[in-house]
Amino acid sequence: MEVSITVNGAKHSSEVEPRLLLVHYLREVLGLTGTHVGCDTGYCGACTVIVDGIPIKSCSMLTVQADGCEVRTVEGVANGPELHPVQEGFWECHGLQCGFCTPGMIMSSVALLERNANPSETEIRQGIEGNLCRCTGYHNIVKSVQYAGAKMRGEDPKGASSEVAS
Amino acid sequence: MYPPNFDYVAPTSLDEALAALAGAENTKVLSGGMSLIPLMKMRFVRPTTVVDISRIPGLDDVTDDGDHITIGAMVRHATTASHPLVQEHASALAEAANGTADLLVRNRGTTCGSLALNAVAADQPGAALALNATMHAASVRGTREIAAADFFLDAMTSALAPDEILTKITIPKGGVSTYRKLGRRGGSSDYPIAAAAVWVDVSDGSVSDARIALNGVSSTPYLAVGSAEALVGSDGSADAIASAASHATDGVNVLEDLYATVAFRTHLAGVYVRRALEDVLA
Numbered sequence: 001m002e003v004s005i006t007v008n009g010a011k012h013s014s015e016v017e018p019r020l021l022l023v024h025y026l027r028e029v030l031g032l033t034g035t036h037v038g039c040d041t042g043y044c045g046a047c048t049v050i051v052d053g054i055p056i057k058s059c060s061m062l063t064v065q066a067d068g069c070e071v072r073t074v075e076g077v078a079n080g081p082e083l084h085p086v087q088e089g090f091w092e093c094h095g096l097q098c099g100f101c102t103p104g105m106i107m108s109s110v111a112l113l114e115r116n117a118n119p120s121e122t123e124i125r126q127g128i129e130g131n132l133c134r135c136t137g138y139h140n141i142v143k144s145v146q147y148a149g150a151k152m153r154g155e156d157p158k159g160a161s162s163e164v165a166s
Numbered sequence: 167m168y169p170p171n172f173d174y175v176a177p178t179s180l181d182e183a184l185a186a187l188a189g190a191e192n193t194k195v196l197s198g199g200m201s202l203i204p205l206m207k208m209r210f211v212r213p214t215t216v217v218d219i220s221r222i223p224g225l226d227d228v229t230d231d232g233d234h235i236t237i238g239a240m241v242r243h244a245t246t247a248s249h250p251l252v253q254e255h256a257s258a259l260a261e262a263a264n265g266t267a268d269l270l271v272r273n274r275g276t277t278c279g280s281l282a283l284n285a286v287a288a289d290q291p292g293a294a295l296a297l298n299a300t301m302h303a304a305s306v307r308g309t310r311e312i313a314a315a316d317f318f319l320d321a322m323t324s325a326l327a328p329d330e331i332l333t334k335i336t337i338p339k340g341g342v343s344t345y346r347k348l349g350r351r352g353g354s355s356d357y358p359i360a361a362a363a364v365w366v367d368v369s370d371g372s373v374s375d376a377r378i379a380l381n382g383v384s385s386t387p388y389l390a391v392g393s394a395e396a397l398v399g400s401d402g403s404a405d406a407i408a409s410a411a412s413h414a415t416d417g418v419n420v421l422e423d424l425y426a427t428v429a430f431r432t433h434l435a436g437v438y439v440r441r442a443l444e445d446v447l448a
Contacts, residue, residue: 001174017171018171018172018173018174019168019169019171019172019206020168021168021169021203024168040167040207041208042200042204042271045270054273055269055270055273056270056274057270057274060199060200060203060271060274061203061274062174062199064176065196108269108270126269127269129268129269130268130269130270130271131270
């Protein structure tokens with residue numbers, strides 16, 4: 001089937017099988033391997049991308065369902081060489097260890113901060129509810145999102161991430 | 167993991183979708199896909215034709231229709247959870263939707279899809295039972311209404327025929343309701359180990375009507391008739407609530423799995439009926 005999908009601002013027209021999952025379209029057809037396949041069952045969220053402004057699990061969506069949609073992946077969040085505040089937060093606050101969940105975590109966090117510029121710690125934890133991390137215990141991920149939120153609000157990000165309860 | 171091959175159609179009108187379902191063998195309706203796509207990947211279901219109803223206009227509304235509210239086939243869990251009409255008139259369903267899976271799944275999956283699938287322990291079928299929802303099914307043969315009490319037949323089995331689409335559900339206004347669950351991870355998300363959805367109508371200090379549904383307790387959600395009978399006509403006191411809770415699993419084949427023994431799950435059923443009733447009768 002012919003699909004037309006805008007990915008990170010670039011329009012792509014492709015002939016795909018109906019069974020091609022969106023995550024495989026991104027990784028194998030477009031070569032955007034930043035989006036990870038984790039559990040492949042809909043649980044872990046490593047494959048999270050933003051479709052028409054809403055974060056979703058791309059291992060559980062068909063490419064044909066995204067026909068006509070606007071998709072954002074982790075490759076599209078930075079502004080050229082300048083990291084997105086969420087990426088910078090993960091860097092500064094040690095928000096990753098093995099890094100496998102990180103692309104999904106970043107996309108959920110970007111979507112969260114776009115709908116809620118100043119989330120509480122609870123709201124951050126709810127915002128990344130669909131993303132599993134087996135390394136960090138989430139503590140530094142929450143700090144990273146707080147850092148990013150502060151930076152995006154024009155506040156001092158270094159002060160924002162110190163209030164997370166252990 | 168790729169699902170097996172299938173033909174995919176994405177009609178832009180309900181009539182086209184119904185014709186596609188009637189015209190092919192072994193079809194499945196795709197709304198959000200949060201259950202169907204994983205089930206296809208695991209080869210539990212292998213449809214030859216998938217009919218995607220997400221491009222049909224008018225199916226994604228929650229509306230106020232006088233004495234009831236209507237939830238369309240494409241209303242996603244996240245909308246059901248947060249919509250003011252659902253929160254006001256069907257709070258048990260809003261709470262059940264809010265506790266369904268995780269945020270990313272709630273952004274795609276649909277309330278009607280969850281009801282049509284009737285997965286074991288799924289949150290929203292219990293709430294639909296307690297709220298006395300009416301299921302509106304359509305096929306090329308016409309439309310019909312199915313009461314929630316007649317809809318959830320068994321695990322992964324609803325009263326829908328293979329060529330039917332659950333186009334909407336309607337929920338009567340009135341009374342107060344809530345949903346309480348014990349999730350597998352200790353919080354509200356994920357399938358419940360046991361859950362209770364309760365609806366009560368109180369007038370002049372006494373419970374004039376009640377429906378108490380449990381999900382996650384048996385292979386399909388059910389109405390605990392004995393619990394409701396114990397409550398109706400009472401003053402809703404702690405004693406009346408305790409009596410209602412004691413009938414939560416009467417005549418029911420309680421599930422046993424790695425999360426709970428029969429004895430523990432039977433205990434939990436009573437606990438969650440009690441907590442939910444304490445909440446609505448406080």
